[in-house]
Amino acid sequence: DSGVTQTPKHLITATGQRVTLRCSPRSGDLSVYWYQQSLDQGLQFLIQYYNGEERAKGNILERFSAQQFPDLHSELNLSSLELGDSALYFCASSRGLAGAEQYFGPGTRLTVT
């Protein structure tokens, strides 16, 4: 158990819909990262928050957004969903220091039908 929790575990929704994925970091970790894993693209970094502020952006679509709340939990919002958004979405947390290891949650499997 990494100490990072993600909800829900599974999500099935239709194209065009909007969903919210939630992540609670390990106690004491200030940084939260979101990654997407699909069969054709592998594991890809989406976005990072550190203590409530956006710190880095990766290959995140404009239809996707995220935020980190004062209690440090984070939410990833995916809107106008397309079939290609079906993937595993992982959240990770770390102390936020350079070189610090990241601890990953179990992931949310999103299926868009």
Place this chain on the structure above:
Amino acid sequence: DAKTTQPNSMESNEEEPVHLPCNHSTISGTDYIHWYRQLPSQGPEYVIHGLTSNVNNRMASLAIAEDRKSSTLILHRATLRDAAVYYCIRTPNFGNEKLTFGTGTRLTIIP
């Protein structure tokens, strides 16, 4: 983006040591070397990381070449539970700490 090169797959017998190589010939002097693994149907799991000298922890050892252009993850006694995809990743010693995952090495353990 920071690049590393790993073999696509490796096999090892159970209870024997496993040496997983990684080439990072363009590494900068301040980049860390991280190893993560992903077991089937699970999120990636941190294994070990280092900067210049060799590192040991309860899971594995990391041997870093003197010129830092390559490294080797050593599992001292492989078990079936070690079957996973292993990722070698360079991370900068400052600024953005995102992980850039490659395709990794799929390790198969033979009973």
